[in-house]
Amino acid sequence: MAKIHPSAIVEDGAVLGADVVVGPFCVVGPEVVLGDGVELVSHVTVAGKTELGEGCKIYPFASVGHPPQDLKYHGELSRLVIGAHTTIREQVTINPGTEGGGMLTTVGDHCLLMVGAHVAHDCRIGNHVILVNNATVAGHVVIGDHAILGGLSAVHQFVRIGPHAFLGGLSGLENDLIPYGSAIGDRARLGGLNIVGLKRRGFERDRIHKLRAAYRMLFSEEGTLLERVEDVAAMFADEPLVAEVVGFIREGGDRRICMPRGGREA
Secondary structure, eight states, X not given: OOEEOTTOEEOTTOEEOTTOEEOTTOEEOTTOEEOTTOEEOSSOEEOSEEXXXXXXXXXXXXXXSOOOSOTTOOOOOOEEEEOTTOEEOTTOEEXXXXXXXXXXXXXXXXXXXXXXXXXXXXXXXXXXXXXXXTOEEOTTOEEOTTOEEOTXXXXXXXOEEOTTOEEOTXXXXXXXXXXXXXXXXXTTEEEEEOHHHHHHTTOOXXXXXXXXXXXXXXXXXXXOHHHHHHXXXXXXXXXXXXXXXXXXXXXXXXXXXXXXXXXXXX
């Protein structure tokens, strides 16, 4: 049974799962779906066609599901879907999608969005992603599982960030960051692999060594990036981690690949 504080407003039409807690001065809109065990601590607003998975917890003054900050948005009934057991801290803002981006913003399971983080329209955020305080993600950004964005970082629209990547604090990322990569800088440059993250998540030493060797080849100064990608794909055909990086580069996107300082992009 849901527990709703007397000062909270839950509008007719909202769907609340078992054991939902809606704390003081929260507002839940008429098209919101709160999964089992969701907790809105206090002063939380959840609006629009927003779904929260089971066990999510949202802290005071977060704004979830309000219209996108996009001048092309004209009131279309787009959606926001947040996975299970994701924690959204104070003053976080998350916007739904737009017609130009597929009408959907998603945040995965077991994510942590720290104080003041922002996820804009049409983003696709994977599972176990961490956005540290005041990390800002522009529209249409795709972030892979287990990626971490440092405090006060900013990601340009349409950028892709691969799984297990790390973006340093105070960084501005305007190009795609490869899986397992680490980037930092006011206009972020690739600084190597996220070795600390790989070790923490239990990747075997031999696999890390192969990934390191592939990284050195990919971002050497010989030939073009596309030529080096083909060489690496052939040499490390039996290593899934390398294949993931190669696939990310081959897939391409709207932005270039984030390169080491002095590296050539083609």
